[in-house]
Amino acid sequence: IAAKLAGGGIGKTSYNQVLGIYRHGLLKKVICDSAKEGHELDTRLVKKIHASFFERLKIIPLKYQYALKDNLYDLMTLPHLQEAEIFHVWNGHGYHCLDKMSKFGALTVVERASSHINTYERLLQEEYKRWGISLNPVLSWAKKRMLEEYQKADFISTPSEFSYQSMIEAGVETKKLVKLPYGVDASYFVPGNSEQKNDHFTVLFAGQVGFRKGVVYLLEAWKKLNLPNAKLVILGEILNEFVDVVEKYKELTSVEFTGFREALPYFQSSHLFVFPSLEEGSALVTYEALACGLPVITTFESGSVVEDGMEGYLVGVRQVDQIADRIRHLYDHVDLRDSMSRAARRKALEYTWEACGDRLVGWYKGLV
16 A cells, blocks of 8 residues: 555555454565554564655645555555465555566455545536536546556455445446445544533534535535534645635634644534535544444445434435434434434444454455
8 A cells, every 4th residue: 555554544444454464364564655653563564665755746736646656656566566365455556566466376456445436536526517616536547547456456345335336336246346344443532521522512524624525515504504502613624625615604603624633532522423525435534433422414425334313314415404404403302412422332333443354354264
């Protein structure tokens, strides 16, 4: 994986998958861009391939930085590959490596931590068009590499029903697919106590603040509600594409844009988590919110493990009225909110990172 192992985002996900493999005694080597200090792996099994210097070239647009880094990483990894029974690589990071590992006789697995690249591109293009933004979310040559990786791999791992279905709709055979949900550190993400909870009803969003995450529809729902003694906290980095949108809502005194901060205190002080994303693989923040005992209002497209009416609610993408109605319902019904809070924590305990690693290794063992 061309990312910082045990870092944020895909670095966190990949590390916990690798840790599961390692704990079962099956890890031969992990190749990554870098690794966070203090990880639990045997350092002799970790090979670092530094290809991230493109990210320091600020004059290059972000999507070009990522694509160039991933391509270089793939090439730099080739001399360090070894024979193995299974080779698992993240989509976009192993175009050439897949060929070499297939020649070694390994079963090859591509991890697609989002929807099919065609679905991803279509959904974002639709959203940009709605807002009059001329922006292509995917580089054509990077997309071509990803699609060819789908073809080269023996299997494609997806983390949610939404991601899985997007593959089928794009023509990928079901025999090539596996659905393996992600997880959460349930010993770190724990519910807040009564003293940590805000006195006023607090709704939290956490993630990149941009069009893909559906933040604008949450803001519109909040504006429509105008709830007394209530606050909406938007936690995360505001993307450049979204700066002008944020300005339109800064007049709402009940909305706080925090920027990027440590998430745990916000989870523990809030009463409800809302994540109306248009497209995800399986958003880690939804697992983290559940582990902190927050009812979750989200979309099917977020790839969450939330069951509608149990740990929260599922709403349609771009459905402002649905978002508003569900927030209002949980604002008005404290007993229901408390019941969903307990159910949320129980659900999170089914999806720990340890369970994620066990599911992955169990699937591996069924292959060889």
